[in-house]
Amino acid sequence: MLDNLSLLVEFPAITLDVVLNGLLIGAIFALAAYGMALVWGVLNIVNVVQGELVVLGGYITFVAVQYGLHPLLGLPLSAAIMYGVGWLIYRGVIFRVVDRDIFISILATFGLSILIQQLANLVFGAEVRSVDAALGSVHFLDGMVTLANVKLLAFLLAIGAGAALWLFLRKARLGQAIRATAQNPRAARILGIDTDRVFAATYGLNAALCGAAGSLAVMAWTIHPYMGLPYTIRSFMVVVVAGVGNVGGVVAAGLGLGALENVAGFVLGVEFQIAFVFALMVLILVWRNLRAARQRSHLE
Amino acid sequence: MKKLVPGLILAAALIFGGAGARAEEPGVIKLGAAVSLTGKYSSNGNFTRKGYDLAVKRINEEGGVNVGGKPYLLDITYYDDESTPARGAQLVERLIQQDGVKFLLGPYSSGLTEAIAPVTEKYGIPMVEANGAAISLFQKNYRYLFAVLSTTDEYLRPAVDLAAALNEDPSKLRVAMAFENDPFSQDVRAGVMADMERHGMKVVVDDKLPPELNDMSATLTKVKALRPDLLLVSGHDKGASLVIRQLADQRVNVPMLALTHCDSARIAETFGAAAEYALCAAQWASTLKYSDPLFGSAADYAALYEQTYGEVAPYQAAESSAAVQVFADAFERAGTLEPDAVRDALTQTDIMTFYGPVKFDETGKNIKKPMVLFQVQDGKYVVVYPQAFAEGEIRWPTPAWSERR
Numbered sequence: 001m002l003d004n005l006s007l008l009v010e011f012p013a014i015t016l017d018v019v020l021n022g023l024l025i026g027a028i029f030a031l032a033a034y035g036m037a038l039v040w041g042v043l044n045i046v047n048v049v050q051g052e053l054v055v056l057g058g059y060i061t062f063v064a065v066q067y068g069l070h071p072l073l074g075l076p077l078s079a080a081i082m083y084g085v086g087w088l089i090y091r092g093v094i095f096r097v098v099d100r101d102i103f104i105s106i107l108a109t110f111g112l113s114i115l116i117q118q119l120a121n122l123v124f125g126a127e128v129r130s131v132d133a134a135l136g137s138v139h140f141l142d143g144m145v146t147l148a149n150v151k152l153l154a155f156l157l158a159i160g161a162g163a164a165l166w167l168f169l170r171k172a173r174l175g176q177a178i179r180a181t182a183q184n185p186r187a188a189r190i191l192g193i194d195t196d197r198v199f200a201a202t203y204g205l206n207a208a209l210c211g212a213a214g215s216l217a218v219m220a221w222t223i224h225p226y227m228g229l230p231y232t233i234r235s236f237m238v239v240v241v242a243g244v245g246n247v248g249g250v251v252a253a254g255l256g257l258g259a260l261e262n263v264a265g266f267v268l269g270v271e272f273q274i275a276f277v278f279a280l281m282v283l284i285l286v287w288r289n290l291r292a293a294r295q296r297s298h299l300e
Numbered sequence: 301m302k303k304l305v306p307g308l309i310l311a312a313a314l315i316f317g318g319a320g321a322r323a324e325e326p327g328v329i330k331l332g333a334a335v336s337l338t339g340k341y342s343s344n345g346n347f348t349r350k351g352y353d354l355a356v357k358r359i360n361e362e363g364g365v366n367v368g369g370k371p372y373l374l375d376i377t378y379y380d381d382e383s384t385p386a387r388g389a390q391l392v393e394r395l396i397q398q399d400g401v402k403f404l405l406g407p408y409s410s411g412l413t414e415a416i417a418p419v420t421e422k423y424g425i426p427m428v429e430a431n432g433a434a435i436s437l438f439q440k441n442y443r444y445l446f447a448v449l450s451t452t453d454e455y456l457r458p459a460v461d462l463a464a465a466l467n468e469d470p471s472k473l474r475v476a477m478a479f480e481n482d483p484f485s486q487d488v489r490a491g492v493m494a495d496m497e498r499h500g501m502k503v504v505v506d507d508k509l510p511p512e513l514n515d516m517s518a519t520l521t522k523v524k525a526l527r528p529d530l531l532l533v534s535g536h537d538k539g540a541s542l543v544i545r546q547l548a549d550q551r552v553n554v555p556m557l558a559l560t561h562c563d564s565a566r567i568a569e570t571f572g573a574a575a576e577y578a579l580c581a582a583q584w585a586s587t588l589k590y591s592d593p594l595f596g597s598a599a600d601y602a603a604l605y606e607q608t609y610g611e612v613a614p615y616q617a618a619e620s621s622a623a624v625q626v627f628a629d630a631f632e633r634a635g636t637l638e639p640d641a642v643r644d645a646l647t648q649t650d651i652m653t654f655y656g657p658v659k660f661d662e663t664g665k666n667i668k669k670p671m672v673l674f675q676v677q678d679g680k681y682v683v684v685y686p687q688a689f690a691e692g693e694i695r696w697p698t699p700a701w702s703e704r705r
C-alpha cells in the first residue's frame with residue numbers, strides 16, 4: 001500500500017491518469033444513477049433491480065454486435081429496447097407496489113433482480129462477454145496518461161443525458177407531468193394527469209438510461225449475469241449523496257465516486273476496490289442518519 | 301432415464317453373455333462415472349462424457365482390452381451429478397454399492413473430484429480423472445486417485461521458463477502478477493513463485509483480483525509505471541478478457557504477457573489485434589505432435605471427434621478420452637480385474653497418448669505432460685511451447701503499442 005502511494009508521488013502523471021480514468025468511469029455510474037433518482041423521486045421506489053437493467057442493456061448490445069451491428073449503434077438500440085422492457089416490468093410488477101410500503105417494493109425489485117440474473121444465465125450463459133468497439137484511446141504526457149475513447153464517449157453521453165433530462169423535466173409536457181406527480185400524485189390525478197402513464201414512462205426512461213449505461217459498460221469492460229449488484233449499490237450511493245431531485249448533484253456524485261473508487265483501487269489494491277465502495281456506502285448512510293437526527297432535534 | 305439405455309444393453313450383454321458362456325464371447329468391464337450433464341458445469345460435463353464415450357467406442361471397435369488372455373469390452377454407467385458435489389458423492393456410493401462398479405472415471409471440475417475422492421478411497425476403487433486439476437487433490441495421500449491432466453500449479457510455469465530462456469540474465473527480470481483471490485489462481489501463483497525465486501526474478505506488482513472483478517485499470521496503471529518484463533494474469537474468463545481489453549485501451553507496453561483461460565474467453569475472436577502476442581496456458585491442443593496407436597495423432601483425434609459430434613474437440617474431451625486409455629492400459633498390464641491389482645498397475649503407467657505422455661508420481665498426478673502455451677499470432681492460437689511438440693516460434697518481445705498498427 002505504501003509502495004503504491006510512493007508510486008503516485010514518484011509519477012505525478014500516474015496520479016492524473018488514475019483520477020481522470022476514475023472520473024470517466026464515474027460517468028457510467030451517473031447514467032444509471034439518474035434513472036434510480038427518477039424512479040425513487042417519482043414512484044418512491046428503491047429500484048434494487050437497477051444493476052440487472054444495466055447488465056441487460058449490455059447483453060442487448062452484445063447480441064446486436066453478434067448480428068453484425070456496429071457497437072455504437074447498439075447503444076441507442078439498447079436504450080430503446082430497454083425502454084420497452086422497463087415499461088413491461090412496470091405493467092407486470094411495479095404498478096402493484098407503487099403505493100405500498102417501501103419494504104414491499106424493495107422485496108419486489110429484489111425478486112426481479114434474482115429472476116433476471118437467472119434468466120440471463122439461462123439465455124446468454126455464464127460466460128463473460130465483451131464487445132470490442134475498436135475506438136482506440138487518446139494518450140498524452142509520454143503515454144503515461146491514456147483515456148479510452150469509449151470512456152470519453154461515456155462521459156460526454158452522461159453529461160449530455162443529464163442536460164437533456166434536466167431540460168425534459170422542465171420544458172416537456174411529460175416532464176412537467178413527471179415533476180407534478182413526484183410532488184403530489186393525488187393532486188396530479190385531480191388535475192387530470194394520468195399518473196399511471198407517468199409512472200410507466202418514468203420507469204421506462206429509467207430502464208433506457210440503464211440500457212445505455214450497460215451498452216457502454218460492455219464496450220469499456222465486461223459483463224456477466226451476476227454483475228448487477230455493484231451497479232445497484234453505486235447508483236444507490238450516488239442518489240443517497242445527491243438527493244432524488246438533483247440532476248447536477250447526481251453527475252457530481254457519480255464522477256466523484258468513480259474517481260474515489262479508482263484511487264482506492266490503486267492505493268489499496270484492486271481486491272479492495274469493491275469492498276471500498278461498500279464500506280463507503282455504510283459510512284455515507286451513517287453520516288446521513290446522523291445529519292437527519294440533528295435536523296430532527298432541531299425541529300423539536 | 302439417461303442411464304437406462306446403456307444399462308439395458310449391459311443387462312442384455314450380461315444375460316446373453318452369461319447364458320451362452322462361450323469362450324470367444326468378450327466379457328464386459330463396467331466403468332462408472334458421475335458427470336455434470338446439467339447445472340453450471342453442464343457444457344464441460346458433456347464434453348467429459350463425449351470424451352469418455354469416444355475412447356470406449358474406439359477401444360471396443362479394436363476388439364476391447366485383453367485381460368489375462370480374454371477380451372473384454374468397456375461399458376460406462378453414467379449418472380448426472382447436477383454440478384453439485386454432495387450429489388456427486390452420493391451417486392458414486394450408488395455406483396459402487398448398487399451397480400457394482402469397480403473402476404471409476406472422474407467427474408468434471410476439481411470441486412466434484414474433491415467430493416468424490418474420499419468415497420472411492422473408502423471402498424478402494426481406483427479412479428482415473430481428467431478434469432480435476434487442483435493441486436490440493438494430490439496433497440491428501442489418496443492412493444486410488446490418478447489424474448492425466450497437469451495440476452493447477454503447472455499452468456503458468458512454462459511462461460516463466462520461456463522468459464528465463466529468452467532473456468540473457470533471468471535474475472534481472474522483473475515480473476508483475478495479478479491473480480484472482482480464489483483457490484485455482486492462487487495455486488497457479490504458488491507454482492510460478494517457486495520458479496521465479498529459483499531464477500532470482502523480482503516481483504514488482506503482486507495484486508490479488510477480487511472475484512467480482514470488473515476493472516483492472518488500477519493494476520495496469522502500476523504495470524505501466526513500473527515497466528516489468530513479464531506480466532502474468534490468472535482470473536478465469538473475466539481476468540483474461542479484461543487484461544486484453546484494458547492493456548490495449550491504456551496502451552500499456554509489456555514485452556511478454558501470459559494468462560490462463562484465454563481459450564474459453566475467446567480473446568483472439570473477441571478482441572482481434574489487441575489480443576496479438578498474448579501467451580495462453582492450456583492443457584492440450586490439436587496441433588501438438590503427440591500420437592498413439594488407438595487414435596493416431598492429436599489432429600486425427602480432433603478430426604474423429606468433429607466427425608462424431610459435429611463440433612471442435614475441446615481439451616476437456618481429449619483429456620477424458622486419455623483417462624479411458626490409461627485404464628485400458630492398466631487392465632491389460634494387471635492381467636486381472638481385481639481393483640487393487642489394477643491400482644498397482646496404474647502406479648506403473650508410462651504411456652504416450654495423443655493427449656501427451658502419462659506417468660504418475662506417488663500422489664497420482666501426471667508428472668510427464670507439460671502445460672502447453674499458445675500464442676495469439678495473426679488471429680490464430682499457435683502452440684509455441686513445449687518447443688519439441690510446438691508448431692510455431694514464439695514472437696518476442698511484444699512491440700510497443702506505438703509500433704503496432
